[in-house]
Structure formats: structure tokens, C-alpha cells
Amino acid sequence: MIDEISLRTWLALAVAAATAAVVYALSGYDGQTALATLAGLAALVAIVATTPEERAAAPAATATERPDVPVDAVLEAIGEPVLLMSGGRVMLANAAARTLLGAHIVGEDARVAIRHPAAAEHLAEGSPHPVDLVGIGTLDQRWQMRTAPLGPDTRLVHLVDQTGQHAADRMRVDFVANASHELRTPLSSIIGYVETLADEAGDEPGLRKRFLAVVFDEARRMERLVEDLMSLSRIEAEKFRPPRTEVDLAAVARETCNTLTTSHGNRGADIVLSVEPSLPAVLGDETQLSQLLHNLIGNAMKYGRHGTPVEVTLATRDTSVCITVADQGDGIAPEHLPRLTERFYRVDAGRSRSLGGTGLGLAIVKHVVDRHRGRLDIASTPGVGTKVTVTLPAAPVAS
Ligand code: ADP
Numbered sequence: 001m002i003d004e005i006s007l008r009t010w011l012a013l014a015v016a017a018a019t020a021a022v023v024y025a026l027s028g029y030d031g032q033t034a035l036a037t038l039a040g041l042a043a044l045v046a047i048v049a050t051t052p053e054e055r056a057a058a059p060a061a062t063a064t065e066r067p068d069v070p071v072d073a074v075l076e077a078i079g080e081p082v083l084l085m086s087g088g089r090v091m092l093a094n095a096a097a098r099t100l101l102g103a104h105i106v107g108e109d110a111r112v113a114i115r116h117p118a119a120a121e122h123l124a125e126g127s128p129h130p131v132d133l134v135g136i137g138t139l140d141q142r143w144q145m146r147t148a149p150l151g152p153d154t155r156l157v158h159l160v161d162q163t164g165q166h167a168a169d170r171m172r173v174d175f176v177a178n179a180s181h182e183l184r185t186p187l188s189s190i191i192g193y194v195e196t197l198a199d200e201a202g203d204e205p206g207l208r209k210r211f212l213a214v215v216f217d218e219a220r221r222m223e224r225l226v227e228d229l230m231s232l233s234r235i236e237a238e239k240f241r242p243p244r245t246e247v248d249l250a251a252v253a254r255e256t257c258n259t260l261t262t263s264h265g266n267r268g269a270d271i272v273l274s275v276e277p278s279l280p281a282v283l284g285d286e287t288q289l290s291q292l293l294h295n296l297i298g299n300a301m302k303y304g305r306h307g308t309p310v311e312v313t314l315a316t317r318d319t320s321v322c323i324t325v326a327d328q329g330d331g332i333a334p335e336h337l338p339r340l341t342e343r344f345y346r347v348d349a350g351r352s353r354s355l356g357g358t359g360l361g362l363a364i365v366k367h368v369v370d371r372h373r374g375r376l377d378i379a380s381t382p383g384v385g386t387k388v389t390v391t392l393p394a395a396p397v398a399s
Pocket of ligand 1: 295299300303304327329330331332340345346347348352353356357358359360361362363386
């Protein structure tokens, strides 16, 4: 590229020189005027001969010069622990490395500085592959050590924090194991009863009716579980897309209460809904907000004492809309509260299953609240009852 540009400049100069000579010969200019003409024309032709791309690229030539920045300043600017090793010793360690391994490591043998058998072996072998290290820093922290040779005896050692990634992997594995277990339990029961029905029990009308009812209940349980799993994955898939439709929460709450009142026998009569007049709308996803209300009111009906009220209140608080669902029941012991929104976490698994619970209701509520940029609070007093509060930002009023 540079050769091509200078070739073009020489060509331009040659054209300018020839033009000046012609001007000189034709007009009888003196030598000085001819030289000035020559220079002016050369500049003009050189500019014309350069393409716009080349003119734009020209200043970059100075930007590619190597910056005069010391290596330790570069290492210091990196957020993760990085060490520069030479002759097996730590020559430089950035702030993150000194915090993790101790300020004393500079000058130490690298195997002593990192103090981990797998790291020592890795450094001694000079292996180019990354190695996972557990137990450096806090016990639950996981690091991946990566090394890169910089010269015959110099290496850069980089520790990458994998704790979050590892926790996410474990959660995924646990979730698949739990979901499979939850689905297998009713499935085994269905297979068992169908086999018995196919044998002698199928001939006895009373037994057949009873067994078929069990098969139906277990199949319904599987259906609820699959529906909840699908809801969760749908909400998760949309978690970074905040909903933008105005939703009238009061109307959604009335509809949900009506559905639950008619489908839950006597317990439905215990629902008491109070909505503040002129409740502002929220920007939301109506289906997901209906599911949120359904799960919270459903839980209050399930776990609250029969005959006691299930109070559902919608009110404004500052610039938010507040939904509270309160019941009077056994409540929840404080140690369980932080884990209630984990998938499949139940205080009493037997009770939840016998009441038709999937263990996913509050996990769905939490995901819906997060997607709506809201807040979820669960307060409970054992022996007295539980109050769940969801706060959602009100939709901005159109001006
Ligand atoms: P489930 O389908 O089991 O009801 P959830 O995710 O909705 O699952 O709730 C998780 C657990 O939290 C329940 O199993 C139950 O132990 C407890 N829980 C939820 N809501 C209430 C409540 N209103 N009162 C008492 N316990 C509750």
C-alpha cells in the first residue's frame, strides 16, 4: 500500500514537472516562478492522486505506534488475577492476584505462591492446557488457571473465576434431575395401576373405578408439572424483554378470583378482594400476571386454614402498584423463607403433593416479578399466617 502511494506521488511530481516545463517554455516565466508552479502543481496532483480511503487511513499510521506503557501498569488494569513468572518465580502480580494469594507472592517460587498441588504440577510440567483449581481463596471458589509462554523462561499465569459458571452448571444439572424425578413418580404410579387393571383388578367394578381415579389424578399431576415447566421456560426465554403493554391489574385480579372461586369448592368463598379505586395500570404481560395472581392466591387457599379469609389487596404505593395476598394458616418457619422461590423447594413435600402442588409456583412468581422489574417479599409467622407482597412499577401516565 505504501509503495503504491509513493509511486503515485512520484508520478504526480513527474506530471507537475512536465507541466511546469511547458508553462516555462510557452510563457517565458523566470526560474523562481517556474519552481513555485512546479511545487503547487505537485501538491495538487498528489492530493488528487490519493483516494479518499487512503486520506482517511493516513492518520492511522501514527496510531499504530507502540504505546509506551509499562507491563506492570497493563497487568494492574486487568480485573482478574494475573502473574508474570520468570525462572519459576513470580516477577509481577496484579492487585487481584495479590488480594487472592497474598501481597508476599512477588519474588516467591510460583508453586509456593499459588499453593495448590494441581497448579504446582501444571507449572512444573509447563503444560499449555488450562487446569481447574478448587480451594484457592474461599472454599467454594473455583478458578481456571491458564498459562501462556512469553519467552524461553517467562510465562503469564491467568486465573479465571469460574465460580458463577460452576454454580449455574450445577443448578442446571440439579434441575434436570429434580424434574425427571418429579415426572417419574406419577408415571411409575400410572404404569403400576394400569398393569394391575390389566390383570385381575380390571374385572372388579369397584376396584377398577378406584384405580382409574388414581390413574387420572396422577396423569393430571404430570400435566400440571409439564405446564409449569413450560411456563417457566417461556418466562425465562423472555426475561430480558420487559413487557410494554398496559395491563389493568384490577380486571386481571377480578377474573382470577372468579375462576378460583368457582373451581375450588367451599374454599373459594373465603377469597376477599379489595381494589383501590383508580388503580394505575402497569406495563406487563397479562397472561404472566394472571399466572402470578393464580399461584399466590392458590397457595393461600391451599396452605391457609379452611374457613379463614384469603385477603387479596391491590393498592398504590408511591409510583408502584402493590399486590398483597394474606392467609391465616400454619405459616412458614424463617429458615425456609430464603429458599421458597427455588424450583421444587417445598417446606413439606408430602403436604404440597397431596394438595396438588408442583413445587414450581413461587419460582414462576419470582421469574414473572423479575421480568416486570418488580419486587417480591414473603413475610410469615408460624402458626399465624403468611403475607406475600408483589410491588410492580406503575405505567407512566401519558401526558
Ligand atoms: P407448591 O406447588 O408446592 O405449592 P410453591 O412454589 O408454590 O410450590 O411453594 C413452595 C412451598 O412454599 C410450598 O410447598 C409450601 O411449603 C410453601 N408455601 C407457599 N405458599 C405458602 C403459604 N401461603 N403458606 C404456607 N406455606 C406456603
